[in-house]
Every structure is written in C-alpha cells, then in structure tokens.
Amino acid sequence: MDTQKSQQGGSGESLERLIETLDLSTLQKQYMKSRWLDQLTYMSKRSRETRNWYYRLRMTAIIGSIVVPILLGLQPNIKDSKVDLRWLTIGLSGIVAVSTAVEEFFHFGDRWRHFRHTTEALKTQGWQFSQLGGLYSAYPTHQAAFQSFTTHVETLLQDENKLFVSEVVNEKTKGEASAETSTVIQHISSDKSKSSDPVKLD
16 A cells, blocks of 8 residues: 555656646646646546455455355255354355445446546646647647647546546436335345245244
C-alpha cells in the first residue's frame, strides 16, 4: 500500500514538473494542475479502487462457487465423522451470494472500465499537448494550442459525466429493480414449496 501511494505521488510530481517546463502563463499552468492533473489523479485513483473491489468480489464468488459443490460431495462420505460440513457449506454459499449481489449492485466492473477509459483519454490529451503532437500537431507553440487543449479536456469531462450517469447509474437502477423482482419470485417459490412439500432437516 505504501509503495502504491509513493508511486502515485511520484507520478503526480513528475507531471507537475512537466507542466512547469511548458511555455505557458502562470494562469494556464494553474489550470493544468487544478483541472487536468487533478481530474487525472482522481480518475486514476477511482480506477484502482473499483478494480480492486471488482477483483476481490469476483474471485470470492468464483472460488466459493467451486468449493461449495466439493463440500456438498464430501458430506455423505464423512457423515459419521465429528466434522460437520453443513454449516461451512451454508456459510460459504452465503458469502458467494453476498459477493455476487454486492458486485451486481455497485457495478464495480463497469465503474472500473469507465474510470480507466477516462484516465487513459486524459493522459492522451496531456501527452499530445505537451509534445504538440496528434490533435495539436498543427500548432506552433503551447500557447497557441492551449485553448484547443482546454476545449478537448472540458468536452471529455462533460462526456464522462453523461456516460457515467447514462450507463453506470442507470444500469445500477435496472439492477436494483431486477434484484427486487428476483427476490419476490424466490419468496413466492419458497412459500409454495413449503406449503406443498415440507422438508425435514434432520
């Protein structure tokens, strides 16, 4: 964790030094630091956080879904043993269900890809501007290209906000409705099963 933070800090400092080398006014450099670099740092941080949560939850669900059938298969073979795998199986099944539900609710995978895409887009804009390449190859100086740079950055950030709301947030709302419907159906099926065919646990 400390290494990751130090790398993040070093990256931010190197970009600040890069900004200082550009032929820009103090106000323009301040814009690049407080707007472009600040948003780049934020998006990069959010990308790492959502990626880590996505990996944790998915790996928990995948490993758990593999282990549960194995435990179910072992139960008849050690029926007379002191080891009771029923509660372990139930607990692990619950963990798998919770991990899957949390990831589906928060859409960490979608958020990670969204923040990662925006981070790379901001990086591309910054590097092309600093080298006067790509979209800025027609400009002779950074001063001349600065207005175009700010326009591209602001457009990118506005599109990012619209995309986040339309895709990530709306998908989350749909997921909530789907989860609620699924829960209702499960309750109905469970009630029918209990009333028609009682199950003896012992």
